[in-house]
Amino acid sequence: MTSLKDVAALAGVSPSTVSRVINGTMFVNEETKQRVEEAIASVNYRPNLLAQSLRLKATKNIGLLVPEIAHPSFNLVIKYIEESASKRGLNLLIFNTHNNYTREAVAIDMLLRQRINGIIFSRVSDESHVVNMSRSSNTPMVVIDRAFHNEKIPNVILDNYQAGVIAAEHLIGCGCKRIATITGSFKIGLSRERHQGFRDTLEKHGMVLDRSMVHEGEFTYENGVAGVTKFLDEQIGFDGLWGHNDLIAAGAISTLCRRGIRVPEDIAVMGMDDVQFAEMYYPSLTTIAQPYQELCEKAVDYIDKLTSGERIDQFQVLLPPRLVVRESTCPRK
Amino acid sequence: MTSLKDVAALAGVSPSTVSRVINGTMFVNEETKQRVEEAIASVNYRPNLLAQSLRLKATKNIGLLVPEIAHPSFNLVIKYIEESASKRGLNLLIFNTHNNYTREAVAIDMLLRQRINGIIFSRVSDESHVVNMSRSSNTPMVVIDRAFHNEKIPNVILDNYQAGVIAAEHLIGCGCKRIATITGSFKIGLSRERHQGFRDTLEKHGMVLDRSMVHEGEFTYENGVAGVTKFLDEQIGFDGLWGHNDLIAAGAISTLCRRGIRVPEDIAVMGMDDVQFAEMYYPSLTTIAQPYQELCEKAVDYIDKLTSGERIDQFQVLLPPRLVVRESTCPRK
DNA sequence: TTGAAAGCGCTAACAG
DNA sequence: CTGTTAGCGCTTTCAA
Numbered sequence: 001m002t003s004l005k006d007v008a009a010l011a012g013v014s015p016s017t018v019s020r021v022i023n024g025t026m027f028v029n030e031e032t033k034q035r036v037e038e039a040i041a042s043v044n045y046r047p048n049l050l051a052q053s054l055r056l057k058a059t060k061n062i063g064l065l066v067p068e069i070a071h072p073s074f075n076l077v078i079k080y081i082e083e084s085a086s087k088r089g090l091n092l093l094i095f096n097t098h099n100n101y102t103r104e105a106v107a108i109d110m111l112l113r114q115r116i117n118g119i120i121f122s123r124v125s126d127e128s129h130v131v132n133m134s135r136s137s138n139t140p141m142v143v144i145d146r147a148f149h150n151e152k153i154p155n156v157i158l159d160n161y162q163a164g165v166i167a168a169e170h171l172i173g174c175g176c177k178r179i180a181t182i183t184g185s186f187k188i189g190l191s192r193e194r195h196q197g198f199r200d201t202l203e204k205h206g207m208v209l210d211r212s213m214v215h216e217g218e219f220t221y222e223n224g225v226a227g228v229t230k231f232l233d234e235q236i237g238f239d240g241l242w243g244h245n246d247l248i249a250a251g252a253i254s255t256l257c258r259r260g261i262r263v264p265e266d267i268a269v270m271g272m273d274d275v276q277f278a279e280m281y282y283p284s285l286t287t288i289a290q291p292y293q294e295l296c297e298k299a300v301d302y303i304d305k306l307t308s309g310e311r312i313d314q315f316q317v318l319l320p321p322r323l324v325v326r327e328s329t330c331p332r333k
Numbered sequence: 334m335t336s337l338k339d340v341a342a343l344a345g346v347s348p349s350t351v352s353r354v355i356n357g358t359m360f361v362n363e364e365t366k367q368r369v370e371e372a373i374a375s376v377n378y379r380p381n382l383l384a385q386s387l388r389l390k391a392t393k394n395i396g397l398l399v400p401e402i403a404h405p406s407f408n409l410v411i412k413y414i415e416e417s418a419s420k421r422g423l424n425l426l427i428f429n430t431h432n433n434y435t436r437e438a439v440a441i442d443m444l445l446r447q448r449i450n451g452i453i454f455s456r457v458s459d460e461s462h463v464v465n466m467s468r469s470s471n472t473p474m475v476v477i478d479r480a481f482h483n484e485k486i487p488n489v490i491l492d493n494y495q496a497g498v499i500a501a502e503h504l505i506g507c508g509c510k511r512i513a514t515i516t517g518s519f520k521i522g523l524s525r526e527r528h529q530g531f532r533d534t535l536e537k538h539g540m541v542l543d544r545s546m547v548h549e550g551e552f553t554y555e556n557g558v559a560g561v562t563k564f565l566d567e568q569i570g571f572d573g574l575w576g577h578n579d580l581i582a583a584g585a586i587s588t589l590c591r592r593g594i595r596v597p598e599d600i601a602v603m604g605m606d607d608v609q610f611a612e613m614y615y616p617s618l619t620t621i622a623q624p625y626q627e628l629c630e631k632a633v634d635y636i637d638k639l640t641s642g643e644r645i646d647q648f649q650v651l652l653p654p655r656l657v658v659r660e661s662t663c664p665r666k
Numbered sequence: 667t668t669g670a671a672a673g674c675g676c677t678a679a680c681a682g
Numbered sequence: 683c684t685g686t687t688a689g690c691g692c693t694t695t696c697a698a
Contacts, residue, residue, distance in 0.1 A: 001448075001470075003691055014669045019693060029667060044469060049446040050392070051691035054383045054674050061426070061447075070412040070609060078411070079403040082429050091443060093394070094425050096415050110424060113382040114394075115334075136377060137334075221613045247613070254615035276403060277610040280554045280580070282587035336675055347685045352677060362683060384675035387690050 002043045011039035022047060053115065061091045062303055063111040063119045067099040072275035073245065073290070077122045077145070080296035088304060090117065101126045112137050118303035120144060140306030142299045147189050149316075154302040156295055156317040160190045163288050163321040164197025167242045167270060170286070172205050174268045174329050176240025180213040182227035182252060184244045191216075194244055194272075212236055219244060224251020232259060239267050240329075246271035246278050249285055253328060268329040272321075283327035291319050335376045344372035355380060386448065394424045395636055396444040396452045400432040405608035406578065406623070410455045410478070413629035421637060423450065434459045445470050451636035453477060473639030475632045480522050482649075487635040489628055489650040493523045496621050496654040497530025500575045500603060503619070505538050507601045507662050509573025513546040515560035515585060517577045524549075527577055527605070545569055552577060557584020565592060572600055573662075579604035579611050582618055586661060601662040605654075616660035624652050 004022075008015045013032055020026045021036040028036075039045075053059045064081050066074040082092050093116070095107035104125045111119055112133065118140035124130050127148070134141045134153055141153050148155040171179050181198060184191035199209045213236055215227035224243055228251070231238060243249035249271025253263050263269050263283055271278065274289035298317055305312055337355075341348045346365055353359045354369040361369075372378075386392045397414050399407040415425050426449070428440035437458045444452055445466065451473035457463050460481070467474045467485055474486050481488040504512050514531060517524035532542045546569060548560035557576055561584070564571060576582035582604025586596050596602050596616055604611065607622035631650055638645055 004693095005691075015691090016670080016693075017668060020668090023693085025693085027667070032668085046442070046446050046470075048387070048448060048691050050383055050387045050448050051674090052693080054381070054387055054676090054690095055692045055694090057674075059383070069415055070408055072405075072609065075403055075408050078427070079429070082402055082427060086429070091447075092427050094411070094415060094427050096412065096419070109379070110393075113379050114424075115381060115383050137379075250610075250613045250615075254613065254617075257615050276405065277583075277613075280583045280587065280610075282583075282590050282615065284587075334675095337677095338675075348675090349677075349686080350684060353684085356677085358677085360683070365684085381675050384690090385677080387674095387692090388676045388678090390690070 001048075002045050004045070004047065007036070007039045007043065007045050010043065011036045057115070058307075059115055059117050060089060061093055061114065062117050062300070063093045063095065063107070063114075064122065065095050065097050065104060065107055065119065065124075066122045067097050067125075069094065069096045072247070072277065073273045073292075074122055076275065076292045077296060080293045081120060081300060083293075084297045084300035088300065090300070090303075097123075097125060099123070099125055101129075105129060108133050112139060117307055118142070120299050120303065121148075124148065140303050142302045142306075144295055144299045151315065154299075154306070154312065154315045154317075156298045156302070156319065158190075158290050158295070159318045159320055160193035161197035163272060164194040164199070165201045166288055166321060166323050167194075167272070168198045168201035168205075170270065170323055170325070170329065171240040171242065171268060172202075172207075174240065174264070176268055177207075178213070178238045179207065179209070179240040179242070180215075180231055180236065180238040181209070181242045182215045182217065182224055182244065182248050184217070184219045184248075186216055191244060198242060213238060219247060221247045221251040224248035224253075225255045226251075228252045228255040241267060241269045243269065243271045246273045246275045246285055246287055249287070249328070250277075250281060253281070253283070253285075264327065264329050270329050274324050278324075279326060281328075286326045286329035287324050289322045289324050291322065295319055334381075335378050337378070337380065340369070340372045340376065340378050343376065344369045390448070391640075392448055392450050393422060394426055394447065395450050395633070396426045396428065396440070396447075397455065398428050398430050398437060398440055398452065398457075399455045400430050400458075402427065402429045405580070405610065406606045406625075407455060409608065409625045410629060413626045414453060414455075414633060416626075417630045417633035421633065423633070423636075430456075430458060432456070432458055434462075438462060441466050445472060450640055451475070453632050453636065454481075457481065473636050475635045475639075477628055477632045484648065487632075487639070487645065487648045487650075489631045489635070489652065491523075491623050491628070492651045492653055493526035494530035496605060497527040497532070498534045499621055499654060499656050500527075500605070501531045501534035501538075503603065503656055503658070503662065504573040504575065504601060505535075505540075507573065507597070509601055510540075511546070511571045512540065512542070512573040512575070513548075513564055513569065513571040514542070514575045515548045515550065515557055515577065515581050517550070517552045517581075519549055524577060531575060546571060552580060554580045554584040557581035557586075558588045559584075561585045561588040574600060574602045576602070576604045579606050579608045579618055579620055582620065582661070583610075583614060586614070586616070586618075597660065597662050603662050607657050611657075612659060614661075619659045619662040620657050622655045622657050624655065628652055 097104040121143045217223035270286040272288045278285040430437040454476045550556035603619040605621045607620045611618040
């Protein structure tokens with residue numbers, strides 16, 4: 001592979017001159033500049049970023065850790081982080097942590113060895129380890145999608161309480177009288193917040209959310225199936241349902257339909273996230289959209305700011321959810 | 334950041350000794366080894382991979398180019414490539430090319446500057462450019478998911494003709510008499526092959542595939558909608574349908590259902606790929622699974638082999654598709 | 667405006 | 683078994 005030195009020899013100048021031409025760090029005589037550029041083109045020279053990064057103590061790469069690549073919502077996170085990164089000339093290294101402490105730690109270690117520019121966590125497994133690594137390595141880190149309180153690590157998340165409020169109000173607005181919900185695990189903060197907003201709003205409208213109408217579980221299709229099956233088997237009468245994400249909603253809807261219950265005519269169902277398949281589903285899913293693009297944009301922006309040492313005055317960003325009405329709650333035309 | 338030299342000083346040995354301890358390249362006195370390891374642990378030393386890679390002229394990173402990150406099937410490619418890479422201690426750099434020549438070229442350039450270990454293309458936009466880059470850079474490259482004939486670039490793909498055969502046979506087996514299809518663009522080789530297998534098989538069974546029963550378009554949900562709408566508007570009677578991927582199938586099914594046509598009772602519909610949402614759909618999708626995991630495993634394996642200079646005797650791998658029967662073709666229980 | 671020289675952090679002969 | 687030394691390819695003072 002041709003090096004800068006080769007180019008220099010070819011152009012009859014010193015390596016430093018070639019470097020200056022490439023990086024535009026200093027004025028170079030127009031004539032020699034031409035010569036250098038010709039030499040570069042003729043041998044198809046490609047600077048060695050490894051050497052450059054070593055010298056400059058800075059890379060153009062950032063890392064992204066997600067709990068599951070093939071999950072439809074992290075999928076969107078990956079897409080938009082890549083987009084924002086690429087816009088800034090940054091490259092993306094992806095790691096699938098599977099929500100596993102060890103894998104997370106290994107990934108962080110790998111990234112730090114690479115002297116990565118910054119790390120974005122979409123969910124973190126071991127908070128204290130991340131805090132430690134942040135402190136000891138001085139590498140910019142950002143946490144998205146889950147609350148994280150630390151004075152060095154910015155955090156951009158969705159207003160989950162508000163999502164619960166919106167869900168409850170929409171179902172009430174659809175005329176639902178008995179509303180049930182299938183939630184994510186209450187061990188997870190965002191499930192608790194969503195649920196709190198949901199319950200508070202129902203109560204404000206004079207409805208009580210009986211324990212029997214709450215099914216807690218995972219953020220999966222299977223949990224949607226399990227929840228509805230339980231409700232139906234226990235003969236809980238209900239006409240409205242909120243699933244904490246679109247996978248749960250899909251599981252709920254397919255189970256209802258298989259039992260001959262119509263959605264939305266008999267039971268209105270809504271989800272959350274607005275993942276890709278939400279509008280392809282039949283019936284299409286009413287859901288609460290997360291502003292993934294903005295969320296990711298902000299995250300990469302933080303990495304940028306942290307890298308350049310810019311002062312950050314706000315370490316927490318709370319983005320608003322947005323209602324998307326489709327067929328699963330409103331009677332089909 | 335502490336360097337190997339610091340560790341050496343701390344342990345009272347030379348840098349080379351520390352290097353040897355870390356890499357286990359040579360026997361080191363058990364006692365000094367202990368001392369070095371203590372020193373490493375005490376300062377939490379992390380080798381600089383940039384320096385190491387520069388010196389060794391080899392990185393632990395590979396690149397993956399996909400036309401669209403958030404597409405459900407590339408999604409699976411990303412997942413499995415990451416999995417295979419991580420198993421081998423390789424890290425994954427992802428680029429979204431958006432099927433765009435320039436973006437593809439920029440990504441390749443970036444990767445080559447990084448002196449990446451290898452590049453996996455899941456679809457390539459500019460074949461001749463890829464061939465050029467492969468030749469001039471000597472970087473291992475692999476193309477998956479689309480036929481590519483080159484004596485330096487291995488190629489692992491699905492047997493698309495066979496997929497067409499399986500689709501046709503399944504629909505015929507379901508008792509369909511008039512079968513239609515919504516295909517991807519015939520500019521793309523794999524669409525042609527799938528279609529060929531499909532048509533040949535229908536003919537073998539004495540059925541003709543009239544032009545009016547073929548709708549060609551993109552691999553999108555919208556195209557599924559468009560195709561069915563056209564068939565219905567033109568009053569083409571049909572009782573079986575194959576969409577060239579699951580998105581098309583989903584678009585077809587939702588459109589049929591919205592028109593009051595039952596799937597599979599009135600029309601059996603099948604897709605292809607077996608993406609994540611296929612089994613979550615209602616009715617769940619009968620489809621033809623691509624062995625994504627094996628496909629990705631093989632691709633990373635090729636990169637590995639190419640890197641280590643191992644002899645490769647077979648540059649083309651053709652994997653078999655697999656039928657997955659679900660509700661959308663077989664009467665629901 | 668340009669070149670010489672040092673050094674980023676690491677590994678690998680080579681010598682001892 | 684261990685240390686010395688050179689060098690991977692680049693940038694950046696410092697001097698000319």
